Amino acid sequence: xxxxxVLKMYNFSEIEKKWQEYWxxxxxxxxxxxxxxxxxxxxxxxxxxxxxxxxxxxxxSYTALDAMSRVKRMQGYNVLFPMGWDAFGLPAEQYAIKxxxxxxxxxxxxxxxxxxxxxxxxxxxxxTREFATTDEDYYKWTQWQFLKFYEKGxxxxxxxxxxxxxxCKIGLSNEEAEGGVCERCGHSVVKKxxxxxxxxxxxxxxxxLAGLDDTEFVDRVKTAQINxxxxxxxxxxxxxxxxxxDTLKVFTTxxxxxxxxxxxxxxxxHKVIDKYKDEIKNYNEVLKYKEEAxxxxxxxxxxxxxxxxxxxxxxxxxxxxxxxxKIEVWTSDYVLTNYGTGAIMAVPAHDERDYAFAKKFGIxxxxxxxxxxxxxxxxxxxxxxxxxxxxxxxxxxxxSIDKMIKYLEENKIGKKTTNYRLQDWIFSRQRFWGEPIPMxxxxxxxxxxxxxxxxxxxxxxxxxxxxxDNGESPLANITEWVNTKCPHxxxxxxxxxxxxxxxxxxxxxxxxYMDPKNDKEFASMDAMKYWGMVDxxxxxxxxxxxxxxxxxxxxxxLYDNGLVPFPEPFKKRVAHGMILxxxxxxxxxxxxxxxxxxxxxxxxxxxxxxxxxxxxGDYEKDASWSENGLKGCKRFLDRVYRLKDKVVEGFMYSKxxxxxxxxxxxxxxxxxxxxxxxxxxxxLMILTNEFEKLETITKTDYKTLLILLNPxxxxxxxxxxxxCSLGRPIVECRWPEYLESKTIDNEKEIxxxxxxxxxxxxxxxxxxxxxxIKKLALNEENVIRHTKDKSIVKIIIIKDKIxxxxxxx
RNA sequence: GCGGAUGUGGCGGAAUUGGCAGACGCACUAGACUUAGGAUCUAGCGGAGCAAUCCAUGGGGGUUCAAGUCCCUUCAUCCGCACCA
Numbered sequence: 050x051x052x053x054x055v056l057k058m059y060n061f062s063e064i065e066k067k068w069q070e071y072w073x074x075x076x077x078x079x080x081x082x083x084x085x086x087x088x089x090x091x092x093x094x095x096x097x098x099x100x101x102x103x104x105x106x107x108x109x110s111y112t113a114l115d116a117m118s119r120v121k122r123m124q125g126y127n128v129l130f131p132m133g134w135d136a137f138g139l140p141a142e143q144y145a146i147k148x149x150x151x152x153x154x155x156x157x158x159x160x161x162x163x164x165x166x167x168x169x170x171x172x173x174x175x176x177t178r179e180f181a182t183t184d185e186d187y188y189k190w191t192q193w194q195f196l197k198f199y200e201k202g203x204x205x206x207x208x209x210x211x212x213x214x215x216x217c218k219i220g221l222s223n224e225e226a227e228g229g230v231c232e233r234c235g236h237s238v239v240k241k242x243x244x245x246x247x248x249x250x251x252x253x254x255x256x257x258l259a260g261l262d263d264t265e266f267v268d269r270v271k272t273a274q275i276n277x278x279x280x281x282x283x284x285x286x287x288x289x290x291x292x293x294x295d296t297l298k299v300f301t302t303x304x305x306x307x308x309x310x311x312x313x314x315x316x317x318x319h320k321v322i323d324k325y326k327d328e329i330k331n332y333n334e335v336l337k338y339k340e341e342a343x344x345x346x347x348x349x350x351x352x353x354x355x356x357x358x359x360x361x362x363x364x365x366x367x368x369x370x371x372x373x374x375k376i377e378v379w380t381s382d383y384v385l386t387n388y389g390t391g392a393i394m395a396v397p398a399h400d401e402r403d404y405a406f407a408k409k410f411g412i413x414x415x416x417x418x419x420x421x422x423x424x425x426x427x428x429x430x431x432x433x434x435x436x437x438x439x440x441x442x443x444x445x446x447x448x449s450i451d452k453m454i455k456y457l458e459e460n461k462i463g464k465k466t467t468n469y470r471l472q473d474w475i476f477s478r479q480r481f482w483g484e485p486i487p488m489x490x491x492x493x494x495x496x497x498x499x500x501x502x503x504x505x506x507x508x509x510x511x512x513x514x515x516x517x518d519n520g521e522s523p524l525a526n527i528t529e530w531v532n533t534k535c536p537h538x539x540x541x542x543x544x545x546x547x548x549x550x551x552x553x554x555x556x557x558x559x560x561x562y563m564d565p566k567n568d569k570e571f572a573s574m575d576a577m578k579y580w581g582m583v584d585x586x587x588x589x590x591x592x593x594x595x596x597x598x599x600x601x602x603x604x605x606x607l608y609d610n611g612l613v614p615f616p617e618p619f620k621k622r623v624a625h626g627m628i629l630x631x632x633x634x635x636x637x638x639x640x641x642x643x644x645x646x647x648x649x650x651x652x653x654x655x656x657x658x659x660x661x662x663x664x665x666g667d668y669e670k671d672a673s674w675s676e677n678g679l680k681g682c683k684r685f686l687d688r689v690y691r692l693k694d695k696v697v698e699g700f701m702y703s704k705x706x707x708x709x710x711x712x713x714x715x716x717x718x719x720x721x722x723x724x725x726x727x728x729x730x731x732x733l734m735i736l737t738n739e740f741e742k743l744e745t746i747t748k749t750d751y752k753t754l755l756i757l758l759n760p761x762x763x764x765x766x767x768x769x770x771x772x773c774s775l776g777r778p779i780v781e782c783r784w785p786e787y788l789e790s791k792t793i794d795n796e797k798e799i800x801x802x803x804x805x806x807x808x809x810x811x812x813x814x815x816x817x818x819x820x821x822i823k824k825l826a827l828n829e830e831n832v833i834r835h836t837k838d839k840s841i842v843k844i845i846i847i848k849d850k851i852x853x854x855x856x857x858x
Numbered sequence: 859g860c861g862g863a864u865g866u867g868g869c870g871g872a873a874u875u876g877g878c879a880g881a882c883g884c885a886c887u888a889g890a891c892u893u894a895g896g897a898u899c900u901a902g903c904g905g906a907g908c909a910a911u912c913c914a915u916g917g918g919g920g921u922u923c924a925a926g927u928c929c930c931u932u933c934a935u936c937c938g939c940a941c942c943a
Contacts, residue, residue, distance in 0.1 A: 276939050383941045393943045402941050681883050731882035800878040805924050807878050851877045855923045
């Protein structure tokens with residue numbers, strides 16, 4: 050016992066607690082809304098407070114942005130670095146179902162645990178602005194904003210083929226059903242028709258695409274967004290239906306191939322099928338196919354490698370508008386309902402899918418672009434147009450497309466169109482633990498919005514949180530909640546029982562941080578004007594598409610309606626890499642490689658954990674955990690601690706290391722700003738190594754090291770600052786400046802190469818001219834050895850870098 | 859299939875405009891101090907070689923006085939999108 054006490058150099062737990070209390074007591078990190086300092090808004094994605102507690106991955110990104118915040122504050126900025134809780138969602142609800150407690154309770158407990166864990170890390174969050182999306186005075190405004198969407202015609206209810214998870218009994222957005230499996234439980238997703246609230250996000254496709262120009266997202270995030278929006282330019286073409294006074298509209302990116310159209314395909318859900326059931330001679334067969342298609346899971350249906358299936362709509366024919374040919378109409382599930390018009394013109398000669406379909410069903414194939422062998426495969430390359438009337442002889446694809454579009458528009462059979470992959474946002478969830486959608490259905494008046502003054506529509510206390518058997522929200526069973534009066538006519542009416550998706554609350558939380566206590570507005574215009582865009586927004590790649598698009602869409606809508614002062618919410622978006630287990634695999638309970646940050650804080654201290662997580666590697670890349678690496682960082686901090694015994698009075702940098710200090714200030718400043726934390730730590734280690742070699746260091750030497758290290762390891766540096774009486778607490782200090790002139794050594798060692806191979810090194814100083822350097826280089830013994838009996842062709846001298854002597858035999 | 863990224867010692871990873879490859883840390887080896895060491899300090903640490911030197915940044919080619927870095931080509935891994943017309 051005694052041994053332990055003697056050996057322990059310092060008690061990091063006590064030190065950490067002491068300074069965390071100091072910061073809290075002094076409001077060190079509270080941001081002001083009325084400051085004349087320049088603002089800087091740094092945001093980390095607020096966590097979902099799961100029962101599993103904080104992950105070491107959270108620690109990495111929080112510490113990284115914390116370090117940035119601390120530097121910015123010391124540089125004189127008014128920094129907003131807030132934290133809150135994204136607390137609606139399935140896990141809390143499932144916990145509630147299992148344990149028969151209100152999700153509110155579980156969420157409250159989890160938040161407490163999370164908050165404690167986060168606070169133990171000494172992160173400089175402004176806790177005065179904390180809130181959870183589940184707070185009534187927060188979701189009141191989420192509902193308020195939904196009503197704005199409704200008011201502007203941007204929210205609508207529609208019968209939609211939705212992704213349905215038969216296991217969770219919940220409707221899923223396309224985003225949650227990626228790959229055809231339920232994101233939550235992994236069960237196969239099927240299609241189901243259901244009345245759903247939707248937001249017209251597809252109307253904003255172009256704005257969301259163009260808005261990216263106002264941002265500085267890292268490339269991989271930007272491309273993910275662009276792909277997700279999926280813009281493609283082409284044409285809409287109307288095909289007359291033979292003997293019917295109707296047309297079938299298709300979207301195509303290749304109107305130049307119109308003469309090669311030999312059939313059309315509509316999706317199984319396409320409305321022509323129902324509309325012309327009397328004309329379709331094999332309607333029963335078609336209906337059967339349609340039913341089969343709806344039963345297929347998303348995976349089965351979108352498996353591109355499977356053989357094409359389909360049924361001809363017998364009795365229905367279309368007319369190719371450019372050549373008057375009568376062509377067959379088919380239905381097949383390879384045509385998607387929710388893209389384009391849900392119908393395609395098929396050009397088997399020049400499209401792989403159409404080719405496979407035509408081959409299987411023996412449909413005619415007409416070549417319109419020369420270059421391939423259409424008896425073997427679809428030719429998708431470029432070439433001379435043939436069999437194509439007005440386009441014959443053209444060889445440039447773009448010209449052909451332009452000419453055809455012009456023809457279509459002149460003859461009113463089509464027009465240039467842009468299509469987007471981006472769909473409207475399915476906004477309904479048949480779940481309890483979400484914001485109630487503030488709408489009321491009245492038999493007389495239809496859908497009526499809850500009046501603004503009646504918000505929030507709060508969640509009731511209930512005993513069962515299970516969805517009903519027909520998939521309705523558990524709210525549907527609570528008659529006293531459901532039954533209400535129509536705000537319009539006063540007659541009996543019913544509340545909407547669907548709730549909002551998780552993405553709703555997280556679509557505007559960054560605005561609430563700007564003015565979190567406001568009970569008149571979601572945030573005041575003044576506060577939003579002051580804080581402006583989020584300067585740095587950090588999150589995982591898993592949110593690079595959905596969350597980021599939803600939030601941008603939501604924000605842009607608010608902007609278009611004058612509710613926020615700027616069109617884009619986030620300036621920079623950076624994405625951290627994951628922290629993997631020691632074995633290089635993703636941390637998971639089942640693999641037994643989970644590292645609990647609490648244990649690490651207890652054993653090595655928060656400062657060591659923070660330092661290690663920044664040192665672990667490139668911030669944007671995944672990195673494997675290594676407890677030995679953490680120990681190494683603990684050792685580094687111990688060495689910094691021991692330096693205190695070398696400190697002597699002095700207001701100047703020690704001569705021997707003055708240049709290195711200036712260089713280190715420059716490096717750490719730049720590295721933290723550009724998120725190269727690993728090299729920032731490394732340069733501080735180098736500086737520490739040099740300090741160790743000296744007999745004494747001045748107070749100024751030491752203080753500078755402590756300030757530079759402070760954003761990374763804030764507790765121990767404050768403590769040492771106090772122990773050594775180095776002046777005001779670091780949190781109140783200015784970030785040090787460097788002199789560019791002092792970062793340049795006047796004496797330098799450079800390499801001398803002969804034919805590109807290093808043969809010697811020489812010491813030069815800044816006053817030397819090329820002649821002197823040349824002389825010095827040629828006098829090196831090893832250089833002489835390699836150049837004698839050879840003729841020197843030329844000597845290349847790059848100032849301060851290298852000398853290369855080129856010789857010939 | 860399309861798009862994005864990555865590939866450097868035993869390991870994590872460094873290397874402005876092309877300019878001494880392997881900074882910094884881990885692991886390891888030897889030594890010092892020790893009753894003790896999961897502490898600390900000193901030295902070593904890409905491979906081959908006694909050495910001079912040679913080889914080495916996924917592979918192959920090229921440009922250049924000089925290539926991890928630029929160009930061409932190829933392989934591997936990871937991620938995103940994917941029957942999107």
